[in-house]
Amino acid sequence: MSNYTNFNKSLENRFIKYAKIDTQSDPESPTCPSTLKQKNLGKELVQELLDIGIADAHMDENCYVYATIAATTDKSVPVICFCSHMDTSPDCSGENVKPIIHSNYQGEDLILPDDHSIILKMDEHKDLKFQIGNDIITASGTTLLGADNKAGVAEIMEAANFLVKNPDVKHGTIKILFTPDEEIGRGVDKADLKKLAADFGYTIDGETLGSIEDETFSADGAKLTINGVSTHPGFAKGKMESAIKILAEILNSLPKDTLRPEATNHKEGFIHALNIKGQVEQAEAHFALRDFDDDKLAEHGKFLEETIKKVMANYPNSSYELIIKAQYRNMKKILDQYPKIIKYGIEAIERTGVVAIKRSIRGGTDGSRLSYMGLPCPNIFAGEHAFHSKQEWVSVQDMEKAVQTIINIACIWEENS
Template structure:
């Protein structure tokens, strides 16, 4: 990270931060933007454009005159430079959709003011409790204001916190043209939660040199690597026969599918048994009938070699199952989804270093971490736009226990502003 005191000496005197991030966030989460993995359209759900249209209006209102949403639901905007230097063009990116894993309709946010510790019971469903023992990050939130849902839906902090933070940071920079920065691009994407977030992003229109997704968890965290990810589909062809005359003939594809899943490692190599840098094989869909079955898996690891090992684990489970069904057959297709963005970012160390310094200037302790998942930034990095992930403050995402701290969102706004100035200082 270098000599942070030297960086601090170079920081211009900023005006006091005034924030609109909370009011924006509370407005955005009430708009249902859940994406749909089974839809072939872009965006996968038309309702995502409802938030997109609102964001275009708000971006124009704060002074980003070219703000626009294209037919695919991507929102683009430009904040012109205030510096006479030639500064790399930065892009700040967040996604508008919410996860299909939990309802995002009718979100009713609540604010727990001046949190003093302990469990948070959600009023719409008292059985839903954010337990301090299960959410250790709450221990760092004493005295802060916590936004949750009422317990009947997810919150949408993943990633509407990031969206609100970017908009508020742009508002602050427009209001203070004395703060020197280069050209800044804003990109809000649909369908990130279903792996299509940048499928139709127009990078020529964006014309950025480096980017940052604002879509991370704990305050102060900068993430410079993701899982590498593949999808695997196993198709089983069984042998059908009349059940009354099936002895020695029938090979039930439903039972073969069950045997395959049962053959997977039980104490390792699954999401529920791994952490840190351990990868996994995860079945997430089964369609089965007597004569045929389709099993869907995701394979995850931080290295390409580890990813190949996960495919081998799956294929061994399949072959072992089929030993007892000699007249049945299988096909296994593995499809690349995304790769560890560190492969790109390690060639551009200043991108991560500047993010770490921006976190420091925002008054937080910088933490470099890895993502047990993926982001739009992973795909963007391999599309030629190096893009680490910066915290947004979201926690327990994809669930009814999702929460975010107001103070963490405000710290993310400050981090974005400092990032813009650091790149200008270095130019």
């Protein structure tokens, strides 16, 4: 069992330092990274890794940070990678984040100082009931916190520091990978897995204490373009076919009680309109198609197109284009081929004194795509909650358990080799 402890509050201090660095990604940018400011955190992490004593730590031109912790055993042990992403979501401001530590939480409402309308209540955040006596970190009410995924980054960095400073702890070669642009679906687009040279991986990007996730959505993205007919509105009778109104009619024709995020949970998939823009002549919408079952995912795409065709039949002079592209696939198909990865992850969690919870993610991680790229990679809890929002929070004590879990995983692979 790991004997790591959060000495001198190094874990929360490390996390707070990272949270203050604005790393918001931008889905409209074609570059990699999508925002140059992500490199500010990358540079900080590389310098800290070098200071720890990891000589090969570096960031490439695309903002991927790589580092190697040398083995401390003579055994032949699979090379294990720990991965987290550096960017934060575009859904909520990540500029001028002011983290606040609420020490010794006792179940009270947490009213955030910069916007008193932002209140964390236990009956709205169910996991808070397990945090009595713990130290909760939030932002100040005007930004997200960035625990998604800087909690994971801080936990990997703490584990790296511990392993380097304690060479008597036996483990194989450990690889570290920090990625940009995960929040906009491009997190591993330019990851160099040949350079990484890992056999198995774990993303540290999960929510509830003790959770290990071996299943994600399969995901497609859809872009719909409506080409309408524009004329002067004063002379439009019988001529105009507004692309805006056609698109609105299509959106309104999708189911209200099923097949949308607001009406689904567990293993139910959905069609989700992400954004719309347009004018009378042309309008455009982007959709997220999600399901745990690939066949059902394909059915969602067909259903979307059938809905579009039914509406378009009423507009004979207009046309549409629907482009559906695969984004990532359910990693369970890959992970089921390597049961040791999950088995050792569960053991690592339970060695910390926490009950392991195997779960499915109604979302995706870098691990989804890494698994299909040849690096089987489940997701381990980082303790992040209410992500992508001003109510985002993380528990210092949960983060400490995550660090211990990372160290335990490294040790368990060595013990069983």
